[in-house]
Amino acid sequence: MQNEMRLSVFSEKKDRQLVYQPEKCIGCGTCVQACPKGTLSIGAVGAVARGLLDADFLEMAKSEDCLVCGICAKVCPTGALELRQEGKPLTDMSYISRAMRPTSVNESCVHCGLCEDICSQGCIEVTREISTDGKLKVIGKTHIDTECCVHCGWCAAVCPVNAISVEKPFEGRWSRDENVCQTCHTCIDVCPANAIFNKKAKSGERVEKITHRPDACIYCGACAVACPVDAIDVRKTAILPEMEKKGPLEKKLIEVPAPEDALRTQLETDDDACLGCGNCVIVCPVNAFDNRELAAGYLYDMDEKAILGVKNGKISVVNQERCGGDGTCALICPVDAIRLVKKEVE
Numbered sequence: 271m272q273n274e275m276r277l278s279v280f281s282e283k284k285d286r287q288l289v290y291q292p293e294k295c296i297g298c299g300t301c302v303q304a305c306p307k308g309t310l311s312i313g314a315v316g317a318v319a320r321g322l323l324d325a326d327f328l329e330m331a332k333s334e335d336c337l338v339c340g341i342c343a344k345v346c347p348t349g350a351l352e353l354r355q356e357g358k359p360l361t362d363m364s365y366i367s368r369a370m371r372p373t374s375v376n377e378s379c380v381h382c383g384l385c386e387d388i389c390s391q392g393c394i395e396v397t398r399e400i401s402t403d404g405k406l407k408v409i410g411k412t413h414i415d416t417e418c419c420v421h422c423g424w425c426a427a428v429c430p431v432n433a434i435s436v437e438k439p440f441e442g443r444w445s446r447d448e449n450v451c452q453t454c455h456t457c458i459d460v461c462p463a464n465a466i467f468n469k470k471a472k473s474g475e476r477v478e479k480i481t482h483r484p485d486a487c488i489y490c491g492a493c494a495v496a497c498p499v500d501a502i503d504v505r506k507t508a509i510l511p512e513m514e515k516k517g518p519l520e521k522k523l524i525e526v527p528a529p530e531d532a533l534r535t536q537l538e539t540d541d542d543a544c545l546g547c548g549n550c551v552i553v554c555p556v557n558a559f560d561n562r563e564l565a566a567g568y569l570y571d572m573d574e575k576a577i578l579g580v581k582n583g584k585i586s587v588v589n590q591e592r593c594g595g596d597g598t599c600a601l602i603c604p605v606d607a608i609r610l611v612k613k614e615v616e
Contacts, residue, residue, distance in 0.1 A: 278326070280351075281309070281336035287354045288338050290328060294350035296420060296462040297327035298490035300506075301342035301351055302529035304522040309336045313532035314595035315496035316456040317610045322597040323535060325612050331532070345519055347439035347490060348420060362514065369513030371437040372416040373425065379433040381410035385425035390464040390486075393418045394425060422463030422486050440523075441508040442489025444482050450501035452555035453479040456596040457493035457502060466493060494528035498594020499559045504528055535595045535610040537578075537587045544607035546583035550599035554578050556592055578608075 278290040297315040311331040317323040328350075330336065340353035340360065349367035353360045361368045375385075381398040398410030414425075414434075426434040457466050457480060465486035469477040491504040506523045509516055551557060557564055560576035577592050578585060578599060585608055593610075600609050
């Protein structure tokens with residue numbers, strides 16, 4: 271459950287403020303798609319989601335250019351951005367997060383707890399006890415924290431008595447290039463809706479690298495933003511809630527590709543700790559995409575690597591600028607000899 275939200279004032283013009291609530295943000299970049307001045311920046315979504323980088327998904331790159339128009343807040347599906355005037359929130363039915371019907375549970379609920387178990391964001395709490403009126407039944411309460419709900423629909427899908435109602439923010443289209451995907455699992459780790467997963471293959475069975483659950487997807491685009499090799503494409507095709515001024519917002523979002531990932535990190539290495547094992551070199555998805563033979567074990571037979579290499583028995587950074595900010599290298603390192611650190615966005 272969400273506690274008191276942390277707030278960051280992104281920009282201010284006269285008596286109007288654009289406020290960011292990082293705990294609500296899912297790293298989807300929808301706001302970046304819609305911003306008319308290009309002042310918002312998103313990147314290193316994979317590293318942040320994996321807990322490898324102490325940073326927020328979103329930051330304001332050029333606050334002086336921000337118009338404080340509120341379009342970013344209007345399209346945000348979770349209400350992570352908020353427009354305020356004289357300190358009071360300006361929210362009406364022209365905001366997607368406000369126009370969406372809150373996820374709700376009706377009196378048919380039997381408090382079985384399946385929704386609590388499956389919720390991708392941990393937004394549901396079920397309390398129950400055996401009835402004391404002599405009947406064989408369970409009494410209790412099912413509470414849905416609508417502040418953290420992302421409207422994925424898992425709870426409604428598993429409810430045995432159809433007691434939960436969910437409205438999604440977007441309709442869309444999801445695709446992935448099987449030949450480009452390096453199965454780094456960054457998309458799985460960042461997806462707020464648990465809509466992407468890795469199938470378990472039986473012996474001798476060939477399965478796709480990454481599988482998509484359309485019914486759970488909210489087409490936010492976080493996976494596409496985070497993919498270090500741009501293997502995923504997510505397009506919004508409609509805003510689903512009935513809301514005011516939907517037309518102009520759809521023009522900003524419909525069929526627009528995911529925003530470009532800003533290089534907000536740089537790689538740091540520790541020569542004293544490094545074992546020279548090369549695990550980070552092999553698992554780096556950009557390295558593997560650049561040369562397929564690398565992941566097949568030809569670590570030392572290649573002179574050139576895209577990002578990481580082993581030189582004189584130690585890890586070396588070949589090209590910082592090509593890093594996808596996913597942190598897969600840091601995840602596999604057994605001695606913490608490589609890490610991602612935050613850098614200022616230019």
